[in-house]
Amino acid sequence: MKVKKLVVVSMLSSIAFVLMLLNFPFPGLPDYLKIDFSDVPAIIAILIYGPLAGIAVEAIKNVLQYIIQGSMAGVPVGQVANFIAGTLFILPTAFLFKKLNSAKGLAVSLLLGTAAMTILMSILNYVLILPAYTWFLHSPALSDSALKTAVVAGILPFNMIKGIVITVVFSLIFIKLKPWIEQQRSAHIH
Structure with missing residues (x-):
């Protein structure tokens, strides 16, 4: 059973990587913020x-x-930021879906993940991630005002939109995948 789990997690990771490459900017937001669907395989892994x-x-x-x-x-x-954002997004599902085992429960847990990702990534970008980018790029540090603008006008709406888009897409996919996910989960438990 451990080999099967390792294979499935590896396959889901590979799919997530490919989905990460298929990214696109969201109109009205900075070009460096790109939406992708690479969190979908991670949600499947959690379920x-x-x-x-x-x-x-x-x-x-x-x-x-x-x-x-x-x-x-x-x-x-960027990869560390993506890892943190993705983890913040998916973790509420890991803990809430067991209690709210339904499509509605999944949507609620993903929306809570969206809120967690949006709020915490805004704070982390302000305090750590954006300053790290400027430091590693040997660029002048952003002023407090510029940091606030980058977070409020870019990071915050981006994470909110990304979370909502992934929630909608995964909720639609989940309807078709639910029997397979439940079969895999019950095989894993037994």
Whole structure:
């Protein structure tokens, strides 16, 4: 059973990596903020195997992305930010879906994940991530006003939109995948 879990998590990580490459900017937001659907396989991993599997998918896709594409900062600041954002987004599902085992419960947990990702990534971008980018790029530090503007006009709406879009897309996919996910989950439990 452990081999099957390893294979499934590896496959979901590979799919997540490919989905990460198929990204697109959202109109009206900075071009460096791109929406992708790479969190969908992590949600599937969480529903089947639990939180550690979802976190593993988030980690592996970002490691692969850094190895293959690198980072403009030279260090994986963007990948770390993506890992944190993805983990914040998917973790509420890991804990709430067990209690609210329905499509509605899934949507509620993903919307809570959206709220967690939006709020916490706004704070982390203000305090840590955006300053790290400027430091690693040897750029002048952003003023407090510029940081606030970047977060309020870019990061915050981006994460909210991304979370809502992924919630809607996954909720639609979940309707078709639910029997398979339940079959996989029951096979994993037994």
